[in-house]
Amino acid sequence: MTATETPNPLEIRRLDASSSQFGSQLEQLRRQLSPSGDVVSPKGRELTQRVFGEPLLPSQVVQRICDAVQSEGQPALLRFSQQLDGAELAPGRLRLETSKLEEAHRAAAPEFLASIRRIRDNILAFQSSILHTNVTIRPSDGVRLDQRYVPLRRIGVCVPGGAAAYPSTVLMTVLPAQAAGVEQIAVVAPPTQFGAYNPDVLATCYELGVREVYPVGGAQAVAAMAYGVEGLPAVDKIVGPGNLFVALAKKRVYGEVDIDSIAGPSEVVIVADDSTHPAYTAADMLAQAEHSPGASLLVTWDPQFIDRVQSELELQLAQLSRSALTHDSLNAFGAFILVRDADQACEVTDLIAPEHLHIACRHPRKLAEKIRNAGATFLGPFSPVALGDYAAGPSHVLPTGGTARWAAGLSANAFLRSSSIIEYSQAALEDIAGDISNLATKEGLTAHRRSVEIRTHSPAAAEH
Numbered sequence: 001m002t003a004t005e006t007p008n009p010l011e012i013r014r015l016d017a018s019s020s021q022f023g024s025q026l027e028q029l030r031r032q033l034s035p036s037g038d039v040v041s042p043k044g045r046e047l048t049q050r051v052f053g054e055p056l057l058p059s060q061v062v063q064r065i066c067d068a069v070q071s072e073g074q075p076a077l078l079r080f081s082q083q084l085d086g087a088e089l090a091p092g093r094l095r096l097e098t099s100k101l102e103e104a105h106r107a108a109a110p111e112f113l114a115s116i117r118r119i120r121d122n123i124l125a126f127q128s129s130i131l132h133t134n135v136t137i138r139p140s141d142g143v144r145l146d147q148r149y150v151p152l153r154r155i156g157v158c159v160p161g162g163a164a165a166y167p168s169t170v171l172m173t174v175l176p177a178q179a180a181g182v183e184q185i186a187v188v189a190p191p192t193q194f195g196a197y198n199p200d201v202l203a204t205c206y207e208l209g210v211r212e213v214y215p216v217g218g219a220q221a222v223a224a225m226a227y228g229v230e231g232l233p234a235v236d237k238i239v240g241p242g243n244l245f246v247a248l249a250k251k252r253v254y255g256e257v258d259i260d261s262i263a264g265p266s267e268v269v270i271v272a273d274d275s276t277h278p279a280y281t282a283a284d285m286l287a288q289a290e291h292s293p294g295a296s297l298l299v300t301w302d303p304q305f306i307d308r309v310q311s312e313l314e315l316q317l318a319q320l321s322r323s324a325l326t327h328d329s330l331n332a333f334g335a336f337i338l339v340r341d342a343d344q345a346c347e348v349t350d351l352i353a354p355e356h357l358h359i360a361c362r363h364p365r366k367l368a369e370k371i372r373n374a375g376a377t378f379l380g381p382f383s384p385v386a387l388g389d390y391a392a393g394p395s396h397v398l399p400t401g402g403t404a405r406w407a408a409g410l411s412a413n414a415f416l417r418s419s420s421i422i423e424y425s426q427a428a429l430e431d432i433a434g435d436i437s438n439l440a441t442k443e444g445l446t447a448h449r450r451s452v453e454i455r456t457h458s459p460a461a462a463e464h
């Protein structure tokens with residue numbers, strides 16, 4: 001920016017719960033964050049027009065891409081990588097050579113690798129301790145029931161690479177999978193300096209023992225992992241975050257494969273009062289907005305606190321390396337929400353169902369108990385979201401866009417499939433045979449009834 005240019009003012013929307021328009025304003029905000037919002041930036045619209053020759057919605061773009069990759073395979077994957085990411089990938093070998101990963105690892109700074117190893121230990125300690133374990137019960141004589149957990153065989157991980165590089169996402173996806181015992185892990189990241197060509201991403205993959213890295217991103221990478229293409233065998237489950245196109249593609253391929261959740265653009269609701277420093281709250285809002293896009297919503301019952309945070313935001317923004325992106329993200333997706341009191345703050349938070357909830361007010365744990373819907377909750381002034389993003393142990397891959405109402409964050413348990421085992425003795429079957437007959441008769445399924453009676457009331461049964 002030159003000295004004569006003035007920056008756009010920071011104009012974060014202000015919502016007031018006492019206003020008659022509050023309901024519709026909040027609804028509009030929720031729609032904007034939702035993955036079914038189907039809203040894309042002007043730049044994105046331009047790209048769509050150029051590639052597809054018409055102004056399609058993101059969901060229509062994703063449908064075109066997934067259909068083409070499913071029917072044509074690798075040629076469609078390469079074509080979209082060229083058209084959307086400007087990448088000229090060779091048809092012969094899609095997967096990055098292991099030597100590239102090894103090189104990045106060798107060149108990595110020892111302090112970086114030391115941090116990766118310490119964080120790995122934190123994540124593995126947490127993820128291993130929450131793993132489901134097999135359950136056996138013997139509710140009566142001759143009856144044994146088991147719930148058995150088996151790791152998935154092969155999974156695919158999306159690592160974003162559009163606006164920032166995410167070695168932390170490699171840690172937060174691969175380690176839970178490894179804690180669960182998954183053997184085959186394929187990582188996809190866009191063919192960019194922030195994605196599959198990022199030395200930190202590659203060094204982290206190598207450090208964790210990942211050897212399958214593919215320089216593809218967006219909906220085309222998700223479709224390739226779901227359907228399988230030459231050089232990239234299909235996976236059983238796709239996990240990891242991404243932009244709207246990645247999120248919509250995961251939604252679309254669900255059923256062909258499993259997915260973790262819709263982990264789209266990052267968001268935080270901060271419930272705060274004057275017991276926390278406004279500089280902390282501003283820093284937390286900026287941290288989320290710098291994901292670009294990233295939504296930062298402050299919910300408070302203290303109007304002066306909002307003004308103090310606004311001043312802090314202006315001060316701190318000027319010092320950030322990603323200042324312009326962060327500024328635009330705050331203007332587009334940020335909000336100050338003034339509520340009546342702590343109870344209304346909980347109601348509003350539950351309606352938004354944010355990916356991250358940071359409660360930075362008095363008695364945070366008490367408030368947390370009143371809120372049902374949040375991907376991950378951070379309590380008190382010294383638990384910023386960045387702690388969970390990078391180091392604490394729970395995965396930072398969390399449900400976004402209101403999906404925390406029903407979805408959970410990624411964890412080692414997401415890589416386990418459960419199945420039940422049922423074993424009865426003849427005497428135990430005889431005990432329950434009458435009930436089965438009654439229900440089977442009601443359903444008119446006489447062959448079902450007979451399959452039990454033949455074991456309990458027949459000459460064959462008498463032989464046992």
Ligand SMILES: NC(=O)c1ccc[n+]([C@@H]2O[C@H](COP(=O)([O-])OP(=O)(O)OC[C@H]3O[C@@H](n4cnc5c(N)ncnc54)[C@H](O)[C@@H]3O)[C@@H](O)[C@H]2O)c1
Pocket residue numbers: 043044045047048061084085159160161162163164166169190191217218219241242243245246263264265266291292293294355396397398399400
């Ligand atoms: N929820 C979480 O756990 C979590 C973790 C890390 C990051 N994030 C979020 O993930 C997002 C990552 O975004 P990103 O920018 O890095 O992108 P990304 O790497 O997820 O996707 C980039 C790809 O999208 C495709 N694409 C871009 N514009 C397109 C268009 N107009 N049409 C079709 N395809 C298009 C391109 O192929 C590109 O390679 C951020 O919003 C960040 O907040 C979320």
Ligand SMILES: N[C@H](CO)Cc1c[nH]c[nH+]1
Pocket residue numbers: 166168169266389396397398
């Ligand atoms: N806040 C993102 C979604 O939870 C994760 C992340 C990675 N790096 C920094 N932050």
Ligand SMILES: [Zn+2]
Pocket residue numbers: 266287288291386389
């Ligand atoms: Zn973050």
